Amino acid sequence: MIKKIPVLIFLILVYIIGLNAQSAGINDLLKPANPLEQPIPVIRDVFSVPQKATLTKNDVHNQYAIALNRFIQSNVKSSYKDFEMMIENISPLDYIYLQISEKMADLGLFNLSELAMSKTSDEDISYLHCEDVKRFYFPAVKLSTEDEIYLAEMFSNIIYNDQSREVTAELIKNTSLLNKYDYANYIAALGYYKSNNIPEAEKYINIAISKNPKNLNYKKLKAEILTQTKKPQNALKIVAEIKSQPVLTTEFRKKINSIEEYTLYKTSKNEFDKKYHLANYFYYENELNKSMRTLQTAFNTKKSNNRNIYALLSRVYYDMKEYEKAGDNAEKSYKLDHGNSIALMVLGDLAYRKSDYKTALKHYENAASNEKNSYQAEINIAKTYQKLGNNKKAKEIYEKILKNHSDCYEAYYQTALLDKTREENYLKKTVAINNRYKDGWIDLARLELERNKPDSASKYLATARYIDENDYRYYYYQGLFYKTKGLTGDAKRSFRKSLMLNPDYAPAKEELSI
Numbered sequence: 200m201i202k203k204i205p206v207l208i209f210l211i212l213v214y215i216i217g218l219n220a221q222s223a224g225i226n227d228l229l230k231p232a233n234p235l236e237q238p239i240p241v242i243r244d245v246f247s248v249p250q251k252a253t254l255t256k257n258d259v260h261n262q263y264a265i266a267l268n269r270f271i272q273s274n275v276k277s278s279y280k281d282f283e284m285m286i287e288n289i290s291p292l293d294y295i296y297l298q299i300s301e302k303m304a305d306l307g308l309f310n311l312s313e314l315a316m317s318k319t320s321d322e323d324i325s326y327l328h329c330e331d332v333k334r335f336y337f338p339a340v341k342l343s344t345e346d347e348i349y350l351a352e353m354f355s356n357i358i359y360n361d362q363s364r365e366v367t368a369e370l371i372k373n374t375s376l377l378n379k380y381d382y383a384n385y386i387a388a389l390g391y392y393k394s395n396n397i398p399e400a401e402k403y404i405n406i407a408i409s410k411n412p413k414n415l416n417y418k419k420l421k422a423e424i425l426t427q428t429k430k431p432q433n434a435l436k437i438v439a440e441i442k443s444q445p446v447l448t449t450e451f452r453k454k455i456n457s458i459e460e461y462t463l464y465k466t467s468k469n470e471f472d473k474k475y476h477l478a479n480y481f482y483y484e485n486e487l488n489k490s491m492r493t494l495q496t497a498f499n500t501k502k503s504n505n506r507n508i509y510a511l512l513s514r515v516y517y518d519m520k521e522y523e524k525a526g527d528n529a530e531k532s533y534k535l536d537h538g539n540s541i542a543l544m545v546l547g548d549l550a551y552r553k554s555d556y557k558t559a560l561k562h563y564e565n566a567a568s569n570e571k572n573s574y575q576a577e578i579n580i581a582k583t584y585q586k587l588g589n590n591k592k593a594k595e596i597y598e599k600i601l602k603n604h605s606d607c608y609e610a611y612y613q614t615a616l617l618d619k620t621r622e623e624n625y626l627k628k629t630v631a632i633n634n635r636y637k638d639g640w641i642d643l644a645r646l647e648l649e650r651n652k653p654d655s656a657s658k659y660l661a662t663a664r665y666i667d668e669n670d671y672r673y674y675y676y677q678g679l680f681y682k683t684k685g686l687t688g689d690a691k692r693s694f695r696k697s698l699m700l701n702p703d704y705a706p707a708k709e710e711l712s713i
Contacts, residue, residue: 273355275348286315293319294634294662297328304336307351310344323627331451338382339411353386363394381410385417397427415441419458426465434462447606449633457483471504491515506535510542517545540570556586574600578609608632612639637666644676653683671700675707
């Protein structure tokens with residue numbers, strides 16, 4: 200019998216793959232290092248209670264390194280079997296299945312992506328991500344396993360093995376495959392694009408889109424292709440089409456913002472604009488150091504340009520937890536432009552972090568008045584009202600946001616905490632929209648523990664730990680889980696760990712009678 204693989208070892212898969220492989224031209228800016236040369240993270244069990252099986256670190260490394268190396272070397276048939284075995288045998292956790300489904304679709308292994316989706320158990324949590332994966336990547340015509348592997352081999356050779364010309368020449372001879380599958384035309388377009396044959400790339404991506412006009416990945420490639428034509432501005436029209444699609448999850452909305460910034464970078468003629476959009480692109484890709492370095496080279500004599508650089512730098516530094524630098528740059532931007540919404544938001548965040556809620560509220564309200572197309576300032580205003588004790592006002596703002604923005608996970612989350620009648624429903628909506636939002640998973644675990652359902656809570660806790668193993672709340676609720684199981688020693692260790700991470704956390708102190 201095949202052994203079950205502990206959930207957290209999937210960290211190796213995400214860590215090693217890290218591809219976003221179908222990004223083609225965009226990936227030229229962010230070429231990953233050889234995955235086999237990367238250090239292997241320390242693997243820890245989710246719980247100290249017995250698991251169905253364990254694998255050593257070397258076992259895990261070998262399994263995933265071999266599978267991915269086979270894909271890179273275009274031995275896709277063997278790699279396919281390895282990935283299939285992985286999906287069939289990891290311990291069941293919806294969050295992990297959702298991550299796998301996206302990674303497999305990104306590699307063009309759509310049948311494996313569907314297999315991962317079929318393993319999810321809670322449709323309330325999984326449905327939005329599954330829909331977005333299909334909307335972004337999936338072909339209109341389902342590929343047979345044989346044809347999927349064949350086209351994946353071509354994809355591997357185009358992306359990793361510098362064989363774009365040879366692969367494309369072979370593919371265009373296979374007219375039956377091109378006539379049957381929209382995805383085959385996408386691969387032909389990708390091959391031509393990577394070999395710098397822009398007219399043929401445009402021809403085949405247009406065929407792919409005509410066969411499957413809803414596929415956003417095809418349109419992304421078309422935008423990249425158009426940036427290399429005599430009329431690169433036409434790429435922005437394609438980006439506008441992509442942005443108009445009903446993508447609801449935070450991950451895919453961020454992906455679309457990234458596409459837009461990359462396209463603006465490629466089409467801008469002004470050197471400042473190019474650098475600014477490139478920095479924004481890196482920001483959306485969570486490449487904060489690259490974003491920061493790009494911005495530092497973009498300063499010039501125009502105050503109007505520098506105010507935007509200072510503002511974005513302040514946001515980058517804030518996200519890097521370099522709060523003093525964030526404040527310095529936000530102040531510099533504010534002096535040049537009192538209405539810069541990014542700078543105002545950072546100033547508000549810094550005041551909020553220091554518990555200066557009245558100052559934070561002032562900055563957030565100013566940001567909201569200058570930023571009509573974003574609800575983030577309104578979210579922060581509502582959160583600040585909560586800190587000031589005005590839950591009624593906060594709830595009114597959240598409900599107003601949700602009437603117009605069904606993709607606002609923070610509004611669902613905060614409303615869940617304020618309204619017990621909608622708590623479970625809205626917490627699940629929170630993680631459905633943003634499955635990387637650990638607060639939502641932690642509160643789902645809390646809710647299940649309050650209902651005396653520790654085994655259900657343990658799955659939510661496993662996800663929270665996977666996202667951030669240094670969250671003090673995770674260890675507190677992990678301690679409560681152990682307590683319900685009668686594991687007093689493990690419970691105390693978890694409560695102590697919670698206090699190590701946050702010495703002022705009262706619930707953990709209470710459990711330890713401190």
